[in-house]
Amino acid sequence: MPELPESNSAKTKSVDKLQQALGYTEPIFNASMAGAAGGALTAAVSAAGGFGMLGIGGGTTKDWIDTEAGIAASSGRPWGAGLMAWVLDKNLKPLEQVLAHGPSFVCISFGEPGPAAALVHESGALVGMQVGNAAELSRALEDDIDVVICRGNEGGGHGRNEVSTLPLLQLALSKTEKPVVAAGGLATAAGVAAVMGAGASAAWIGTRFAATTESLSHPGIKEAIGGAGIDDTVYTRAFDIAQRIDWPVEFGGRALRNDFSDSWAQDLEALGDAVRSDDVLTNSINQARARADLSVAPVYAGQSAGLSSAGLSAAEVIADLAGFRAVLQQAARRWGSA
Structure with a gap:
């Protein structure tokens, strides 16, 4: 599996740990949105330097998974997939089919990830879990989860409606040395800068990518x-x-x-x-x-729909979001000590 590198200062180097393990150059993950994040979007995000995620819905067929996972892997770059724990409780076959295509990272969320997480680790991939409150965060701190995705209630699609992104992110960063990815309400370079400056390893972005040319959305x-x-x-x-x-x-x-x-x-x-x-x-x-x-x-x-526009490619979105570095540099100059 793409193991997270050891570090004498894991809390300050968690970004490097996850980047080294997954090989992205831009700390941008597209959310694994069922119905939008197909193989084309996954491949485009990874090809542009981000980390592409394939969304596996509850009713996907074996043929769909094989086709879309094959496309996702076509960029030659590392990629991942997201599945729902409550669906996998009934049937692990979709996960097995995804793993056969060699993702580097799999996110198992919305329920107990245990059996599925074990299967992902057996394949050699890292395991992530989306969390939406303190109780789910506590579960994600257990040893079978490698990466914590803090999804605030600003986010689109399914999830909890209890805590917003920044309080949840701050809590997670205070509780763990694992890489923490921020999700919910992020759509601009300034938003990415906010969570990266706080200590997140990457930004997990859904709505803006759902409107890209490669998205499966109508x-x-x-x-x-x-x-x-x-x-x-x-x-x-x-x-x-x-x-x-x-x-x-x-x-x-x-x-x-x-x-x-x-x-x-x-x-x-x-x-x-x-x-x-x-x-x-x-x-x-x-x-x-x-x-x-x-x-x-x-x-x-x-x-973040109010901060998104239709008609852009995934590469154009990532190029725009990569401006978070300039935002952080401007903040450092403005508030840095004399």
Whole structure:
């Protein structure tokens, strides 16, 4: 496995440890977003010097995994994948299929990662875990997790809605010498500089990459993200309830507000009753997703949607984010001692 180098000062050199282990030149990971982070995005991020992550959803097929993982590896650069622990609890086959393609890093989140983490380590890859509160952070500090991803509630898609990125990042950095990656609400060079200056090993960015040309997202979804404001999202379980998706109740999703969420997000009990009574709502939202009717279908995006634009390539996004170094240098000059 790409072991993390030993260090006499691990807390101050954790960035170098993770970079040495995974081989990226820009400390930018694309989030492993199911439905957006396919092989093309993964490969493009890695080719541009970042670390590309493939998103494996709950319903992905073996053929899809083999095809997309093959594309992800095509850059010749290290890459990784993200899977959901609550799905792997029922079936480890998707993880086994991903591991057959040789990722260097696998993130196992949203549930107990134990059996899956052991399988990843057997393959020789590093294991990461997304955490959204203090209890999950405590679990990630156990020996079977190599990298902690602090996902604040600003982030898009599924996760907890309890703690924002900076408090969670600061807590993690005070508790561990493991590499810590910051996630949630990051979309600009200034945002990356903020978490890197605090001590993060890298920035984990989803929403901005979801709108890139290589993303699997529908063109309408990319345009919706690019046109949204920072206060246009809602955190809710409404979309999962309507689609009858078995996400654990503690993990809602942050998405762009639309007519459906405006109608149902504040009355989940009534929504559950309606879904149980017949198939009308479930059929309507599934049809809306198929035809990209964004007044009904979910567009999972974080608060950083208001800082994102559609139409850029992954390489262009990484080049922009790499400006975090100049931001840090400016801050050092401004606040450095005389």
